[in-house]
Amino acid sequence: MTTAGDGGISVVGFAELSATTVRARLLDAHDRFWDVETRALHDPVWFHQFGGFGALARSSTGEDVGYVLGAVTADRLAHLHLLAVRDDHRGTSLGRQLCGWFDGLATSTGARVVQTVVRPDDAAALAFHTALGAGAHLSRDHAGPGADRVVLTRFLALG
Numbered sequence: 001m002t003t004a005g006d007g008g009i010s011v012v013g014f015a016e017l018s019a020t021t022v023r024a025r026l027l028d029a030h031d032r033f034w035d036v037e038t039r040a041l042h043d044p045v046w047f048h049q050f051g052g053f054g055a056l057a058r059s060s061t062g063e064d065v066g067y068v069l070g071a072v073t074a075d076r077l078a079h080l081h082l083l084a085v086r087d088d089h090r091g092t093s094l095g096r097q098l099c100g101w102f103d104g105l106a107t108s109t110g111a112r113v114v115q116t117v118v119r120p121d122d123a124a125a126l127a128f129h130t131a132l133g134a135g136a137h138l139s140r141d142h143a144g145p146g147a148d149r150v151v152l153t154r155f156l157a158l159g
């Protein structure tokens with residue numbers, strides 16, 4: 001599924017792309033997308049097995065400028081695993097556009113809730129998801145002893 005938005009940005013489902021090639025390109029450009037180390041979170045399974053729920057945003061010149069990875073579980077929970085916008089495209093609603101793409105696909109597969117998990121000190125992610133209407137819940141020891149996380153939950157509009 002491909003959608004075209006403002007500013008010549010196209011959002012292309014990973015299903016239409018080579019998982020191996022796109023993953024390698026995104027990891028090469030890691031520091032343009034992330035302020036902290038996240039390479040270990042880019043396990044190949046998110047591209048090869050769950051890639052059908054992921055999408056890449058490309059500029060009019062074909063550059064990778066954003067991406068989203070996730071999956072819908074059997075109990076109709078849409079888990080948004082990673083979302084990133086390249087540093088020179090932030091604040092242009094591209095993050096919102098990528099979430100909208102993921103929401104649309106998740107809703108079409110029966111999901112009713114979208115959830116993402118972030119570190120409590122990740123102010124940008126907390127502000128972003130709250131701006132999109134997510135509620136925040138502190139989950140103590142979520143990722144192990146002393147590793148608290150914030151679970152952000154947003155209800156999806158029925159299609």
Ligand SMILES: CC(C)(COP(=O)(O)OP(=O)(O)OC[C@H]1O[C@@H](n2cnc3c(N)ncnc32)[C@H](O)[C@@H]1OP(=O)(O)O)[C@@H](O)C(=O)NCCC(=O)NCCS
Nearest residue numbers: 033083084085090091092093094095096124125127128131
């Ligand atoms: C977080 C991130 C994805 C936001 O993408 P973006 O394209 O810049 O966000 P948008 O322009 O779509 O903004 C959508 C809303 O979130 C808010 N927002 C986005 N980033 C924000 C920030 N750093 N601080 C405060 N609010 C922010 C915007 O103000 C906007 O709200 P509004 O529509 O009410 O004005 C982007 O900053 C990023 O890739 N950061 C590095 C990777 C990362 O931390 N990812 C974690 C996301 S789970």
